[in-house]
Amino acid sequence: xxxxKEKNDKxxxxxxxxxxxxxxxxxxxxxxxxxxxxxxxxxxxxxQPPKVTKEDGTPWKWSCFMPWETYKADLLIDMxxxxxxxxxLDKVAYWTVKALRVPTDLFFQRRYGxxxxxxxxxxxxxxxxxxxxxxxxxxRRFEHSGGWIKALLExxxxxRMHLMTFIEVSKPKWYERVLVLITQGIFFNVYFMxxxxxxxxxxxxxxxxxxxxxxxxxxxxxxxxxxNIENVAAPAIAIxxxxxxxxxxxxxxxxxxRADEAHHRDVNHFASDIYYRGQELKDSPAPLGYH
Amino acid sequence: xxxxKEKNDKxxxxxxxxxxxxxxxxxxxxxxxxxxxxxxxxxxxxxQPPKVTKEDGTPWKWSCFMPWETYKADLLIDMxxxxxxxxxLDKVAYWTVKALRVPTDLFFQRRYGxxxxxxxxxxxxxxxxxxxxxxxxxxRRFEHSGGWIKALLExxxxxRMHLMTFIEVSKPKWYERVLVLITQGIFFNVYFMxxxxxxxxxxxxxxxxxxxxxxxxxxxxxxxxxxNIENVAAPAIAIxxxxxxxxxxxxxxxxxxRADEAHHRDVNHFASDIYYRGQELKDSPAPLGYH
Ligand SMILES: [Fe+2]
Ligand SMILES: [Fe+2]
Ligand SMILES: [Fe+2]
Ligand SMILES: [Fe+2]
Numbered sequence: 406x407x408x409x410k411e412k413n414d415k416x417x418x419x420x421x422x423x424x425x426x427x428x429x430x431x432x433x434x435x436x437x438x439x440x441x442x443x444x445x446x447x448x449x450x451x452x453q454p455p456k457v458t459k460e461d462g463t464p465w466k467w468s469c470f471m472p473w474e475t476y477k478a479d480l481l482i483d484m485x486x487x488x489x490x491x492x493x494l495d496k497v498a499y500w501t502v503k504a505l506r507v508p509t510d511l512f513f514q515r516r517y518g519x520x521x522x523x524x525x526x527x528x529x530x531x532x533x534x535x536x537x538x539x540x541x542x543x544x545r546r547f548e549h550s551g552g553w554i555k556a557l558l559e560x561x562x563x564x565r566m567h568l569m570t571f572i573e574v575s576k577p578k579w580y581e582r583v584l585v586l587i588t589q590g591i592f593f594n595v596y597f598m599x600x601x602x603x604x605x606x607x608x609x610x611x612x613x614x615x616x617x618x619x620x621x622x623x624x625x626x627x628x629x630x631x632x633n634i635e636n637v638a639a640p641a642i643a644i645x646x647x648x649x650x651x652x653x654x655x656x657x658x659x660x661x662x663r664a665d666e667a668h669h670r671d672v673n674h675f676a677s678d679i680y681y682r683g684q685e686l687k688d689s690p691a692p693l694g695y696h
Numbered sequence: 697x698x699x700x701k702e703k704n705d706k707x708x709x710x711x712x713x714x715x716x717x718x719x720x721x722x723x724x725x726x727x728x729x730x731x732x733x734x735x736x737x738x739x740x741x742x743x744q745p746p747k748v749t750k751e752d753g754t755p756w757k758w759s760c761f762m763p764w765e766t767y768k769a770d771l772l773i774d775m776x777x778x779x780x781x782x783x784x785l786d787k788v789a790y791w792t793v794k795a796l797r798v799p800t801d802l803f804f805q806r807r808y809g810x811x812x813x814x815x816x817x818x819x820x821x822x823x824x825x826x827x828x829x830x831x832x833x834x835x836r837r838f839e840h841s842g843g844w845i846k847a848l849l850e851x852x853x854x855x856r857m858h859l860m861t862f863i864e865v866s867k868p869k870w871y872e873r874v875l876v877l878i879t880q881g882i883f884f885n886v887y888f889m890x891x892x893x894x895x896x897x898x899x900x901x902x903x904x905x906x907x908x909x910x911x912x913x914x915x916x917x918x919x920x921x922x923x924n925i926e927n928v929a930a931p932a933i934a935i936x937x938x939x940x941x942x943x944x945x946x947x948x949x950x951x952x953x954r955a956d957e958a959h960h961r962d963v964n965h966f967a968s969d970i971y972y973r974g975q976e977l978k979d980s981p982a983p984l985g986y987h
Contacts, residue, residue, distance in 0.1 A: 450777070450965055451962060455981075468982065526835045530835070533832070540824050545817065549760040577838055672743065674741055692744075
């Protein structure tokens with residue numbers, strides 16, 4: 406069926422890298438100069454950025470993501486799936502997220518572009534924190550990870566790409582930058598401690614955060630449909646990352662981002678379920694490449 | 697030439713994933729049971745581990761790494777390259793590493809298998825810490841990463857694979873596990889603080905640590921050649937990860953691991969050089985897929 410086809414398509418990203426050897430220059434020269442240019446420095450270490458090309462042979466213009474990380478989003482994913490909070494821990498997770506929504510709604514109101522940009526700076530944190538803690542645990546215990554480190558890193562990188570997309574649509578003001586700084590400082594540490602104390606709770610919270618993200622992107626789509634937000638052209642970075650057509654619009658971008666959030670919801674509720682079953686993540690092979 | 701050929705080869709890893717939809721079961725049922733099995737749990741979330749196959753069509757048997765992460769190591773890399781410490785910061789980095797070698801040599805003496813296993817638990821930390829800090833910085837500043845987050849994550853995952861390989865050769869004793877626990881606790885925090893204060897110093901230290909790693913793997917090879925350590929068959933995980941032949945031995949494994957360390961040395965000295973030039977990492981595209 407078409408969903409399977411899409412899922413195969415997304416792994417056909419071309420992976421052709423030509424890493425030529427750099428010109429050797431004297432190392433001492435490197436340690437002194439202050440020549441600041443954006444082309445990168447010639448390296449004694451034989452390192453040059455890989456020469457990556459698109460499928461059509463033209464040079465790849467992004468260095469923050471590579472062609473083989475791009476994919477076609479599975480838009481058919483169920484947006485309504487919801488984990489009913491039954492246990493006390495689930496209820497704590499659910500009401501924490503519901504409580505966080507109140508000040509967020511008050512602050513952003515109907516500025517969904519700004520809201521998306523600001524919230525993605527937070528959304529990219531849990532995957533990285535979880536991956537780092539699992540990585541350290543794997544090393545400490547001399548144990549395999551079951552692919553979960555990678556799966557959580559994929560989530561973190563995907564969320565960072567959401568942010569890189571939305572900064573093309575909406576520019577942060579100075580007080581928004583300050584707010585992000587403070588929020589990240591608090592959220593990183595709180596989530597870090599939560600994950601150490603109970604990964605079961607931490608993944609459940611993220612599951613519910615993703616449910617809210619789906620909701621707010623659905624509102625975003627409604628505003629676009631009603632013409633309250635202008636349906637501008639999709640940023641170039643989004644077209645390359647989600648393999649959109651050249652005439653894609655902001656609406657197409659919000660659709661694929663929302664599909665991503667639904668996938669994150671599944672992965673995180675699933676991770677929490679694994680702990681509920683008395684297992685550790687490594688006991689269930691991770692959903693790698695699940696977009 | 698043969699080096700270029702190898703570099704192309706290593707990006708031909710097959711990338712075919714079939715992610716079937718999971719059977720839907722009741723979510724409440726998941727939250728209760730404690731059925732502990734290693735086959736993974738059936739998920740309401742439609743998530744099943746991807747069905748991955750090898751190039752020859754047989755099922756992929758690892759979940760901690762995927763076929764497209766495997767590569768042929770570039771054994772032609774210069775093992776002798778050394779960054780001469782000139783500035784004060786370089787000297788601090790150099791002598792810190794030299795000082796750390798004294799207790800390490802005393803503790804392990806000529807037990808190189810054990811040494812490799814123990815040191816890889818530490819070696820996988822810097823890449824993850826650096827990547828996490830760059831990730832948070834990228835989010836906080838609404839900035840692209842230039843691929844460096846990914847490059848440092850590749851290093852961390854590569855080091856973790858070194859560990860997964862060496863635990864097949866040498867099993868940790870209980871007091872070695874305790875030592876790893878303590879060392880990780882200290883090293884993680886010290887490196888974290890160092891990276892925040894001076895990424896220039898942090899990458900330089902890792903550069904020198906990798907130079908020492910090359911040295912100790914060279915000693916390991918010498919012991920294998922002289923028959924003081926038995927040249928056993930290569931572990932299956934190593935054969936799949938570095939695409940070795942079925943009759944590969946421990947010596948082949950140590951050769952590819954040493955080549956990896958030489959690549960890490962280059963990446964980290966290079967990263968430090970970028971800061972010496974007054975740039976930030978994101979200003980020079982990262983050496984992605986540099987093995
Ligand atoms: Fe997102
Ligand atoms: Fe998300
Ligand atoms: Fe290593
Ligand atoms: Fe290394």
